[in-house]
Every structure is written in structure tokens, then in C-alpha cells.
Amino acid sequence: MNIASSTKRLWLSLSLLVIMAMVLSACGSAAPAATSAPEGGAATEVATEAPAAAAVPTPVVNAFGTCDDPLVLWHGLTGTDGAVFATLLEQFAKENPDVCINSEGYPWDIFFQKYPTATAAGQPPDMVIFHAAEVQQYADQGLMMPLEDLMYKDGSVKKEDYNPTLIDQITVDGQTMAVPFDNHGWMLWYNKDLIKKAGLDPDNLPKNGTDLIPWAQKITTDVNGKHPTDEGFDKDNVQTWAFEFTWPRYTVPSTLWQFGGGVLAPDNKTVILDSPESIAAIQYWHDLMYKYYVVPPAVPGKMWAGDLYKNDRLALMWEGTWTRGFMNDNPDVWAKSGVGYLNSLAPDGKGAVKFDSHVMVIPAGVDDAGQAKAKTLMAWLAKNGAAWANSGQVPAVISVQQSLDTEKYPSVAKAAEEFNAIGSTDMASKYFIEIQTAYETAVGNALASPDADVAAELKKGAEQIRAIVARP
């Protein structure tokens, strides 16, 4: 009797647990990568950033118009970007009743799994949108069609309408492989109230890395109100930070260029990650973290810069153009914010900033009918990109950028000006993602602790990248 009742109890308990597990599994989410930014680049992996629990990677599927053979469009424009993009597609469907669209938005890491596998299996979507930085690698793998003849030669779009650096980045063996849709990248967001509270002038920010240090020490305070220059400053319990090491994907290249360094030289073959200039750039960040205590250490588990900023605990924030969406959601934060060019950290005040672009691409293997539909949509989006500024991103066509209402889109107008003045795109390499992983890892190691040897870590990373670029 005992055995029977125990067994029954055991089965009952197990069944309950299985049900609980199923419920938990349904509620849980697969968060495959720790990302720092809500939008922007290929957020495939940020080893040095806070491993945040990402939202459930559910594709956002929308149909625009009605027809038997819709254009299938895959992209990673979700969140605010996705909402604004949907309004554009809706408008397109109204104006082009003969072309209907199935738009599928995925988190970027899911997108980058689906796109190559579907294309290799001979079932690609008719059109995709991803980043200019990845074009060289995807083109090298034969995953995309050249658009030189389809889009540029017949004048559907014109190369001179776009930032020339960007066109270079998406050109492979003389063939332009994509049509830019926007420019997005890093800019400076600053909390005017916090700066004023420290007795400083928000309209007169530090012009170079040398000026930044004493300025930042005046802003940074611990829980007792002491500054890093004060006796007894508690570096483990800082209340207000002056500055923050945000997403390495943008912060690292921008800083390296400001110091005259980089990952690869302009020839895209010579590795300069361990050059004196590059070492000085990363050493500067290391000093801000562990010598001057004005920047929180760049280790996983730290709070996202946006949360610190929102709670008046961060004065200067390097973040993306897409932060405009965050500001729209937090008008009180926007009311006390200013936006400007990325401040230079170099001693000589040299300005530089990384920007990228969402580009429109036709995957390899798309049939003629699919190409024709994609061509119609790409040409329309290129001409009607002004509304894309509602997402905070900069429309790619320069004439559209110049026509933007600066009152309505202050951050977009400023970003457009910044990218055209001091902006550069990332390296153009068929090994881009591998090189990116290598330099982000090296910089992550260099900034992981006070004892880290910056020069040695960058040298190690540079050796790895040399081995990568040396491949045939």
C-alpha cells in the first residue's frame, strides 16, 4: 500500500513539475546574445557588455497589400525602427497596388542564421535589409546579387546621392552590391542638468581627451558625494559617472580613429591594432576606468548606459542615432539632453566617428519576378526615405538629409552633419565578422581589469587578425 501510494505521489509530483516546466519554457526566452544597443549594428555578440536578457525573438510578420505572389522581405528592423518602417511599407503598398509585401522582421542574430541558410537551400526571400559592414563578407560567399546593372546603370538610384565612403564599402570588384537605406551610428548625448549641477557649462564641453579628465572628475561622485580627486573616494560605490564605455562595436573604432589608429590600415590588409596610436587610444579608456575612476569598468554585468543616463547617473553618453526612440519614450529625459558630435578623446582633439548603414540587397537566386518587385520597392524607399527620420536614423540620400527639418529632427540633422563631416565606415573585408570578433575580444581583455596589459592584449589580437588577413 505504501509503495503504491508513494509511486502515485511521485507520478503526481512529476506531472505537476512537467506542467510547470512547460509553462516556464513558454514564458522563457532564448536570449542568444548579450547586446547593449536596442538597434543599430549586427548585434551578434558583445562579449564585453552586460549580458542582458533579450526579448523573445519572435519575428514580426506584416502583410502590406493583397496579391497572390507577394514580395518577401526579411530584415532586422524591430522596435521603434520596425514601427516606422511599417508605416513606410504601408504607404508603398497604397501607391503601388500591383506589388504587395510580406515583411518579416527578426532579431539580427536570427536574421543572420536564416538568410544564408535559406539562400543556400535555394529558397531566399526576394529582398533583405542588413548592414553595409557585412556586405563584403556576404558577397564573398556568393549570397547576394550585384545591383550595378539592376539599380544603378538605369538610374533607378544614383551613386552620387550617397556618402562616397559608404558606396566604397558596399562595392565588391567594381560591382555595387546594395542600395543604402540609411546612415546610423554614434553620437554624443549629454545630460545638461547634471553638467550644470557640477558647476560646468553644458555649452562648452571638453574639446579633447586632456581637457576631459579634470572635467570628468568634477562630475563623477561616489555615494558620499566625493569626487575621484578627493581623499576617501569610494570607487566601488559611484553614484554619478561622467562618461561610459558603450557598445565596443562603435566606441572602439571611433576612438581608434580619433587617435590616428585603427584595426586595419586603409588598404584593408595591414593590421594596425597594435600600433602606438591604437594602444594609446585603448590605454586612454583603461585610464579613465582604473586610474581616474570617471568611467565604470567595462565588464559584463554592468548597468546599461541608457539606464544610468535616464536616472541622472551619467553625464556623457556615446550612443546610437536610434537613441532618439528612447528619448521619444522618455520626453523628460530628452528635455534635459543635448546632442552633438562625438567628443574627441585624442590629445589633439581630432574628430572621428563610425557610422554604418542599413542597406537593401537582393539575395542570390531570386528569380526575375522577385528582382522586379524588389527593384520597385528599393527605388521607392530610396526616394521616400525622409519619413525614416522618425526612427532617429539618418536617411541615406544626401539631398534628403539636407532637406530635413532641424526643429523636428534635431538629432537626425546633427547626425547627418556629423557623419558627412567626420564619419567613416568600418573596414571593408571579406573576413569582417571574424576580425570584428577578434578586436572586440582583444579590447575586452584589455579593459577587463586594472591589471590588464593593454599593449599585450592588443598585440595578441593583432596577431590573430594578421593570421586571418593572411589567408588566401
Next chain:
Amino acid sequence: METVQAPTSATMDDSRRWKTIRKQLPNYLFILPHYLFFVAFILYPIARGLYISLFDWKIMGKTQEFIGFANYQALFKDQIFWESLGNTVQFMLMTVAINMVLALFVAAALKQSFFGSHTLRVLFYAPAILSVSVLGIIGIRIWDTQLGIVNYFFTTLLHGPRISWLGDPNLVLPALSITTVWWTFGFPMLAFLAGLQNIPEPLYEAAKIDGANTWQAFIHITIPLIMPTMLFVTVTQFIAHMQVFAQPYIITAGGPGNNSRTAVMYLYETAWKYFRFGYASTISVVLALIMIVVTVMLFYFMRRRTEY
């Protein structure tokens, strides 16, 4: 006059063989579906992986470039591979060791029947039924520097410093290992429980009469008689934890730096982020070889100490 030729031994053998085959045919038909799936989804991919590892394989390539053993040569010089393999071995050793010891002791305790023992068995097994995604989210919540439950107790109750468990190169693998032990501990515990229940009780009674205490009985009776289970658990745990992927992928993305990047994670990245399918196949072949060799060694050394 017709002559009847006596059957030769060869024809008798043939006829007997056919009879046997006819008799056994239904058995072969029963196992046929399994072998079809085995060939299609295990043997063929293994052979294909070996083949691809000899090429510079492009995902959309119409022709692939044969490069012989160049991928293997490159792998032996690949610092990231060795780092990730080192991380994997460290993780595996920690996880298997903690799992084995803990599972054995808990199983020994739960073998006794006492009030709530059944509930405890279920509770100890419970985390094993969670999906790895849920485990990942729980892991992030547990170890988070600012808001994690471990640091909460560490700083508020013990007044210790706020530790960056996932950011410290020396702590990240132990943190992942402990999370994995909590998740996977149920299976070895159940296996040990079953093994312990198979040990005849009179052996313990005889030992008790001879004056052995609990510890001596455990060392001299339980351990030797549970060796077959231990061999099974060790081998399955070794294979499972050498293939660790999702926990570091979800919780740390391999960081800080490369400190929690595992071999299978590197394999995945090589194939699906860098599109180096030939090289990724090479990594899988080498990993499989390492696991086969270690498994054979485990069988060899542990079987010698096994009593049935």
C-alpha cells in the same frame, strides 16, 4: 532411369542460410527504420563532415577547393581553438566532478526512506526538466553584478564586495559550471539512486555485524559495487559537458574576452558567423576524436576497477 543427386554440403548450407534469413527477416525489418535513420542522420553527416573538412568550403560555391589537410594544420596553430578547448576542459572537469560527488552523496542520503524523501527526489530532479533558454535567463539573473541574487546576499548579508561573477576571467567558468550543475544534477542523482538500490542489503548488514561504520561501508561496499553506474555516469557526463554550448552562449556570449568561449561555440561561430565550413568541420572531427579517445580510456581504466 532418373538419378537423384544427393545434396552436397554446399547446397545444404545455402538452403539452411536462406531458411535462417527468412526466419530472421521480420527482425531485420523491425530494426530497419532505425538503421535507415542512423545512416541518413548519423553516418552520412559524419562522412560528409570528414569530407568537407578537406575543403575550403563556401556556402554557395558551385565548386569547392580541395585543400587536403590544410585545415588540420591551421587548427593546430589556432590559438582561439586551444583557448576554447582549454575552457571546455576546465568547465567539463569542474562540472563532472561536482556533479558526481554531489549526486552520489545526495543519492546515498535519498536512498533511505524518510518523511519527504520522495518529494526531495522530485525537487532535486526538477531543474533538469527546464529548457536551456530558461536556464540561461535564470543564470543571468543569479550572477548579475548589480541585481543578481548571489551578489544581493553577498553584499547585504555578508557585507562583501560586489563581485563581477561573469566579468572576472577567473570566476566566469566556475559560475557557469555551478549553474550547469544545478541544472543537470538530477540525472546522475537518479542513476546513482538506481545503482544504490541494486546493492543487496545483506552486505551492509554483514559489514555492520563485522563492526564497520557507515563511512567504511560506503567506501568498501557502496563505491566498488556502484562502479558500473559510475562508469556510465562519468562517460555520459563527460560527453555531454564537452559539448557545452548554450549556457555560455546565452549567459556570457563567450566573454569576458575569450574566457568562456567553448569549443562547440567556436565551431558554431566558425561555421555560421565566419562561413568557414571546412574549418568548422575540422574542429568537429578533432573534437569527436578527442572525445572518442577519452571515452575509450575511461572505459579501460574504470572497467578494471568495476565489480559486477
